[in-house]
Amino acid sequence: MPKCRLCDRSGWFLSLTSRGLCKTCAPIVNINISQLARIIMESINIVNTSKNLDTQLSRCNVIISRAQGLLSYEIRNIPTIKPHPADLINEFNNKRELLIHSSVEHDLGATLDKIPSTKSPKVTINQLNKILLKIHKYKSQLKTPSLLDQLQEKVSNKIKELTSKAVFEISDNLLSIDSSDFMGFYNKSADGKYIVAFQDRFSSPGKVVLIHNDRILYFIVMERPNDAFVSNDGTVAVNDWLFTDDLAGAFYVVSPEGRILIKHKVEANLNHCGITADGQIAWCNTCTSDCQPDSDKLLVFSAPKASLIAKIEGRVDPEEIIANEQEVSIKIRGYYERYDYNGNLLNAEEAQDAYYSYLLTTSPYELIKIVRSILRDSDLPRLSDQQFRIVRSILLKIINEQNLDNSYKAQAHRFLGDLSHSIEDIESTIVHYRNALSLDPKVGIKTTLAKLEKQFLKSI
């Protein structure tokens, strides 16, 4: 006896549709099935084309719930659509899991791919933390939560790895490390593998930090670190300006492990410093000070031997430093001074000649400056024989200079007078001072000259 598969009505004369439904049920069921089928087809299309995980997942849910609606017909043997709703439910339950997994996998891959071009690990760590949140969010929606375990472990390990590295940021010429309240200028080694940064806090102690391959090797506390440089082997040269109003400074050379190899104090302000790319030779130079041995000098050190190799006249930066087992050649003002590791100048005569000829090629204005710095405070008895000769020949050159303002020549005569006075050659002193006064009455020698003339007259 025919029987409607939905309402269970039966009768010998009951006519049924191909789905086995009575005339009352058939239209409703047909409309219902075709509506559900349409929604399912639309949703499958969206799942396959959308780039938004939440959209895809909600559409999977729509497919599953609508397929369950169809399944209630199938249970009554009313055929619905192909593929069979039970297969659809199975397929889209799996699809949900796959979508979540591949979305997390994709995010992780994209973040890891970007690491080489990412400025700071902080950015990557932020992105990885977002992925972790995503994993936690979607894990609860998974039928098999352990599906994300491997990815979660991978992300956690990467975060751990990155946070153990230095979280620093570089902008313009400043390097900052939030976790250490550090911000300072930095320099990179020639090969770019080391970064040294220094923070001068003026009145409270500053810090020097050495970074290698994004990892902090050390922090060193110093009074007022300035001008730090690092070699390719991680040796650092740094000037410490010290907390003092006196003209003073300390030059440091520090090993890659943070050990102080050299600490050299000077009674002058420090000017520049540097270190060779191989980390063998470090140098600093000083500004003008009252302390002649430290005033306007270039100091060159052997880092491994922790010794001072050379102290060169003038506030010059070395143009080149070449070191081998036996000696160190330091190029300054276009010529090389050669030193052994005991600090002996090996080509003294040559170097002196070169220094002379260098001095005599500079402009008379520069020469006067050089003389002034040598004669500072006119502490003439302390001049070495060499300095005396140099100053004298410079001054003579100035006097013979054409087209030079008389006030400069007057100064040169005055200084020549000072030199003569220092060796008690009174007659020559008076001649130079008179010349000075005749060229410039304001040269500031009138009283001294008058005294000398009186003294001279008495002596003859």
Ligand SMILES: [Zn+2]
């Ligand atoms: Zn029926």
